[in-house]
Structure formats: structure tokens, C-alpha cells
Amino acid sequence: MGKQLGFYVDLGKCTGCKACQIACKDNSNLPLGVNYRRVVQYTGGDWVQDGDLYIPAGVYTYYVSVACMHCANPLCVEGCPTGAMYKREEDGVVLIDPSKCVGCRYCEWACPYGAPQFDAEAGIMTKCDFCVDEQAAGEKPVCVAGCPFRALDYGDIDELRAKYGDFADPAPLPDPSITRPSVVFSPHKNTRTSKAADGQVMNVEEAI
Amino acid sequence: MQTAEWALVIYTILIQMAVGAFLILGAMHVLAYRKAGAEEADRLSDRALYAIGPVVVIGVLASMLHLGNPLNSYKVLSNIGSSWLSREIAMTILFGGLGAVFALLQWRKIGSFAVRTVVAVLTAIAGIGLVFSMSQIYMLPTQPAWNTFGTPVQFFTTALLLGSLAVGAALVANYAYLRSRGEGACLETQGELLCTSIRWIVILAVALLGVELIVFPITIAYLAAGPVEAVQSAAKLFGEFGVLTVLRVLLVFVGAGVFGLFLYRRLRDNSPENFPAALVYGAFALVLIGEVVGRFLFYATHVGINIGV
Numbered sequence: 001m002g003k004q005l006g007f008y009v010d011l012g013k014c015t016g017c018k019a020c021q022i023a024c025k026d027n028s029n030l031p032l033g034v035n036y037r038r039v040v041q042y043t044g045g046d047w048v049q050d051g052d053l054y055i056p057a058g059v060y061t062y063y064v065s066v067a068c069m070h071c072a073n074p075l076c077v078e079g080c081p082t083g084a085m086y087k088r089e090e091d092g093v094v095l096i097d098p099s100k101c102v103g104c105r106y107c108e109w110a111c112p113y114g115a116p117q118f119d120a121e122a123g124i125m126t127k128c129d130f131c132v133d134e135q136a137a138g139e140k141p142v143c144v145a146g147c148p149f150r151a152l153d154y155g156d157i158d159e160l161r162a163k164y165g166d167f168a169d170p171a172p173l174p175d176p177s178i179t180r181p182s183v184v185f186s187p188h189k190n191t192r193t194s195k196a197a198d199g200q201v202m203n204v205e206e207a208i
Numbered sequence: 209m210q211t212a213e214w215a216l217v218i219y220t221i222l223i224q225m226a227v228g229a230f231l232i233l234g235a236m237h238v239l240a241y242r243k244a245g246a247e248e249a250d251r252l253s254d255r256a257l258y259a260i261g262p263v264v265v266i267g268v269l270a271s272m273l274h275l276g277n278p279l280n281s282y283k284v285l286s287n288i289g290s291s292w293l294s295r296e297i298a299m300t301i302l303f304g305g306l307g308a309v310f311a312l313l314q315w316r317k318i319g320s321f322a323v324r325t326v327v328a329v330l331t332a333i334a335g336i337g338l339v340f341s342m343s344q345i346y347m348l349p350t351q352p353a354w355n356t357f358g359t360p361v362q363f364f365t366t367a368l369l370l371g372s373l374a375v376g377a378a379l380v381a382n383y384a385y386l387r388s389r390g391e392g393a394c395l396e397t398q399g400e401l402l403c404t405s406i407r408w409i410v411i412l413a414v415a416l417l418g419v420e421l422i423v424f425p426i427t428i429a430y431l432a433a434g435p436v437e438a439v440q441s442a443a444k445l446f447g448e449f450g451v452l453t454v455l456r457v458l459l460v461f462v463g464a465g466v467f468g469l470f471l472y473r474r475l476r477d478n479s480p481e482n483f484p485a486a487l488v489y490g491a492f493a494l495v496l497i498g499e500v501v502g503r504f505l506f507y508a509t510h511v512g513i514n515i516g517v
């Protein structure tokens with residue numbers, strides 16, 4: 001197997017400011033409703049009443065920045081009927097060839113991360129391309145470059161895992177065993193895993 | 209629900225009905241052949257066979273409506289090595305192509321009986337492969353509501369149930385046509401063949417109704433015990449779409465079960481006099497609507513594994 005590029009997110013540093021989401025949207029000039037990178041707010045815990053007071057009982061929130069995971073087992077590539085969705089040999093980046101896409105939207109059903117998104121005007125699917133053009137010009141992906149907290153990083157997934165560990169299972173993301181995403185997270189102190197997800201996604205409208 | 213998904217409802221229902229009809233019509237043809245010989249068997253089933261063609265064509269055209277960029281349709285066979293969607297389309301072409309060849313041979317009576325039988329059997333096998341590959345498309349690990357044994361079982365049940373009742377309706381229409389043309393010589397035989405065929409079709413439809421009534425609650429129980437997305441799908445089926453779910457079960461029950469029972473009692477004496485044509489058409493119409501509602505619910509209630517936005 002060749003090289004595999006991946007993303008790294010430090011959930012402890014992320015404040016949910018969504019600069020990455022906006023940097024991406026701006027760079028790729030994305031229409032309303034299409035966001036290759038999205039920041040999901042995950043919240044849990046309760047408030048208990050004590051007389052006239054409401055006291056937080058284990059209330060927590062953290063944010064998970066999600067783009068295409070350029071998975072080792074990309075169900076979108078496997079199911080694509082035209083071969084428009086493909087995994088690039090040299091760096092494992094999952095890309096769409098717009099000249100082949102038939103717009104059947106099957107990849108949308110297959111992907112648990114919501115990475116392939118439909119461009120209604122062009123009638124084809126679009127997705128995060130890991131800023132391959134920027135990288136070829138020696139620059140970072142714009143989401144990584146745009147993060148004011150240095151919470152995002154990218155690189156060879158083996159190197160990222162050696163440096164940051166191999167945690168890839170923060171709620172509300174799906175169990176990583178399904179598609180084996182090329183991603184590493186440093187957990188937030190309150191991070192739940194997919195199997196122990198006791199919170200819920202809040203303020204959905206900010207991520208769509 | 210968007211146009212795109214209605215296109216899939218129409219495509220899957222029509223194609224499954226066409227495959228089921230081809231299989232059932234084949235069985236009825238063999239039955240008639242044994243009872244009354246090749247000529248009477250052809251007279252019974254040929255027109256129904258030709259009617260399957262337009263059903264397939266309309267289904268395929270409907271499937272185009274769910275494509276954002278249909279100009280690239282010719283590329284959809286490219287990933288046959290790993291994509292069930294590619295395989296489904298390949299099987300559609302195979303089933304449609306072989307079926308068209310068979311219909312042509314049958315129409316012009318080209319080739320020996322054995323040759324035509326071989327083509328028919330190959331078409332039937334392609335049809336079974338087509339319904340199977342259709343079901344595999346939905347068996348995604350990221351779609352718990354679809355990724356159950358219920359999907360292939362339901363697709364095959366829909367194929368045979370709709371197929372059998374469609375054939376029933378076509379045979380009744382064929383008999384009415386023969387009578388209107390005044391082909392007196394054959395009417396008696398054809399009437400008997402019709403009654404026998406419809407009786408078998410009713411038995412089959414009731415059995416398939418039984419399969420649906422057993423598989424449906426088992427699938428629901430399986431979803432309710434599954435991951436959170438599966439539970440959400442089951443909840444949508446009985447909450448937001450509860451009325452349609454009940455309607456769907458009722459329509460199929462009344463169409464295949466109640467109408468079937470009446471038909472069976474009326475046909476006991478094998479007499480084509482006062483043939484209850486309306487009951488056959490009615491059963492077909494009710495089950496067709498019921499299965500369309502069922503397929504709509506299939507697309508409308510699935511919840512995929514996702515990131516919550």
C-alpha cells in the first residue's frame with residue numbers, strides 16, 4: 001500500500017469557531033447547503049433543579065470538525081457505478097472525476113460522514129479534494145491553514161498516528177470500523193465514543 | 209421526498225413486477241402447454257408476454273429521472289467489478305435484451321420450441337439475478353434499515369406478488385379480447401385455461417401475502433433491536449408515516465387476501481361464464497398501490513448512519 005494522507009483534529013483545542021468550514025467554503029466557492037468541512041457541536045449532560053436554582057450536572061460540549069475522511073475502505077468508491085469516485089494511488093486521496101459522475105447520489109447513501117454532497121446546478125456530486133491543487137503548489141489545505149487555534153493538521157496517516165495516537169472514534173462520528181477513516185483525533189476531556197454516545201448534536205443549522 | 213426518489217419507486221416496482229410477471233407467465237404457459245398443447249398455450253400467454261416489454265421500458269426511463277447528469281448514463285457499467293449499481297444495470301440490460309429476443313422469437317415463431325425454451329429460461333435467470341442485484345444495492349453497512357434480510361425477501365415477494373396479479377389481469381384482458389374477436393373454436397379451452405391459471409395465481413398471491421405478513425413484523429423487530437439509526441427508521445415508519453404503513457398493509461391484505469378468497473370461491477366450478485374480471489383487476493390495482501406505498505416508505509423512512517447534521 002502506498003502513502004495515505006489524513007487529517008488530524010485536536011478536539012481539546014477546537015472552540016467550534018468554524019473558521020475551517022468557512023475557509024473551505026470560500027476557497028472552493030461552495031453554494032448554499034454544500035460544506036465540504038463541517039463543525040458539529042456535540043452536547044450532553046443535565047441541569048438539575050435545586051430550589052430556585054438550576055445546577056449543571058455533567059453538562060459538556062465539544063466540537064468535531066469533519067470533512068472527507070479519505071477512508072481506507074471507502075464505500076463511496078466501492079459503490080460508484082461509473083468509477084467517477086476514485087481513490088488516488090499516490091496518496092490515498094478520494095476524488096471525484098466530474099466528467100464521469102452521473103449524479104445518481106448513491107455515494108451519499110454509502111458515506112456515513114456526509115462527505116459527498118450534491119451540486120444541484122451541475123447535477124453531479126462534489127466533495128473535499130484535500131486541497132490537492134494547493135498541496136501541489138506547496139501550500140497547506142485551507143482548513144488547516146485557516147484554523148486560528150492550530151487544532152487541525154494533516155500529513156501521512158502513519159506519521160500522524162505515530163505523533164498523535166490512533167483515536168478516531170469521537171461521538172457523534174460513526175464507528176470507524178465501518179470505513180476505516182484516515183483521521184486521528186486528540187480527545188477533548190469530555191469526548192464520548194460512538195459506542196458510549198450519551199449526548200446529542202446541537203445547533204445543526206450552523207453546520208449546514 | 210424528491211422526484212429522484214419517486215423515480216426509484218417507479219423503476220424498482222415496475223422492473224420487479226416485470227421479472228415476476230415473466231416468471232409466473234412462464235409457469236402458466238407450461239401449465240397450459242401440458243393441458244392443451246403448444247398452440248393454445250401460446251394463445252393464452254403471448255399477448256401478456258408482449259405487455260411486459262413496455263413495463264420494462266417505462267421503468268428504465270423512470271430510472272433516468274433520478275440522475276443529476278443523465279448524459280453520463282453510458283458510463284454506468286464501468287465499475288461492475290465492485291458496484292452493485294453497475295451490476296443491476298447490466299442485469300437490467302440482460303433481462304430486457306433476452307426478453308426482447310424471446311418475445312421476437314415467440315411472435316414470429318422463429319426457432320424450435322427447444323430453442324425458445326432455452327431463451328426463456330435464460331431470461332428468467334437474468335430476471336432473478338436482476339432482483340437480487342437490486343436488493344444488494346441497499347445492503348449498505350451504513351444503512352441499517354436496508355441492510356437486513358428483509359430487503360431481498362421483500363424485493364422478491366414484491367416481484368412475485370405483483371407479477372402474478374399482473375399476469376392474472378393480463379390473462380383476463382386477453383380472454384376478453386379473444387371473445388370480442390369471436391374466436392369461438394378456442395374459447396372453451398381458453399376459458400378453462402384462464403380459470404385454472406387464475407386459481408393458481410390466487411393461491412400464490414395468498415401465500416406471498418403470508419410471507420409479507422410474516423417478514424414485515426420480523427424486520428421491524430430486528431430494526432427496533434438494532435443501532436440507533438435502525439430504531440429511528442422504525443419510529444418513522446410508525447410515527448410520521450404511520451397512516452401510510454397501515455394503509456399499505458391493508459391494501460395488500462384486501463387485494464391479495466380478501467379479493468383472492470372471493471375469486472377462489474367463484475372459480476371453483478371452472479366456468480368462464482360470468483367470470484369475475486373486476487375482482488382480478490381490483491386485486492391487481494389494490495396490491496399495486498399497496499406495493500408502491502410500501503416502496504415509497506422504504507425510501508422515505510430509512511435513516512443512514514451519519515454525523516448528526
